Amino acid sequence: MIDLQDLGYAIVQVVHNFGATAVVGGAAFMLYMAPQPAPLQRKLAWLVGFGWGAQVLSGMVFGAISHYYYGKFPDIHGIAIAALVVKMLCAVSGLAMVALYLRYADGWADRQRHVAWQILFVLGATALTAAAFLRWFS
Numbered sequence: 001m002i003d004l005q006d007l008g009y010a011i012v013q014v015v016h017n018f019g020a021t022a023v024v025g026g027a028a029f030m031l032y033m034a035p036q037p038a039p040l041q042r043k044l045a046w047l048v049g050f051g052w053g054a055q056v057l058s059g060m061v062f063g064a065i066s067h068y069y070y071g072k073f074p075d076i077h078g079i080a081i082a083a084l085v086v087k088m089l090c091a092v093s094g095l096a097m098v099a100l101y102l103r104y105a106d107g108w109a110d111r112q113r114h115v116a117w118q119i120l121f122v123l124g125a126t127a128l129t130a131a132a133f134l135r136w137f138s
């Protein structure tokens with residue numbers, strides 16, 4: 001008989017993994033490929049934005065599942081809490097960066113767009129690094 005709690009975590013993890021791939025991979029693609037046309041960059045900014053949104057939502061659902069089954073959130077301390085806070089700050093900043101990009105990037109020079117993608121990449125890579133610390137220190 002399949003355990004519904006495990007199934008829930010696994011499904012949320014699928015969303016969380018694809019979200020992580022979108023935010024890090026999307027920004028990495030933009031940085032390391034030849035400069036792409038502005039409309040394609042905009043499309044990718046949407047994808048990366050959905051990735052950040054997926055991380056926030058699926059991260060919250062992780063917590064909600066734990067709370068549903070145990071009546072409280074996981075008891076984490078020290079490095080694990082710091083890692084979770086880093087991830088949350090990266091997610092909020094990533095969403096804000098994408099919102100700025102979608103609102104204003106039409107008027108930006110190539111150099112400014114490049115800096116925006118650099119910031120998005122650093123935020124994604126930082127969150128992905130923090131995820132490993134959250135996993136193994138909790």
Ligand code: HEM
Pocket residue numbers: 016017019020023024055056058059060062063087088090091124125127128131132134135136138
């Ligand atoms: C509001 C933001 C976020 C919250 C609340 C959140 C929360 C969580 C939670 C509760 C877990 C399960 C931890 C465990 O297995 O011990 C997790 C796993 C994970 N998160 Fe996040 N997360 C967030 C953002 C991100 C971001 C932005 C990324 C990557 C760019 C990310 C990447 C990962 C990865 C790769 C795992 C699996 C780690 C593993 O099992 O090895 N998360 N996250």
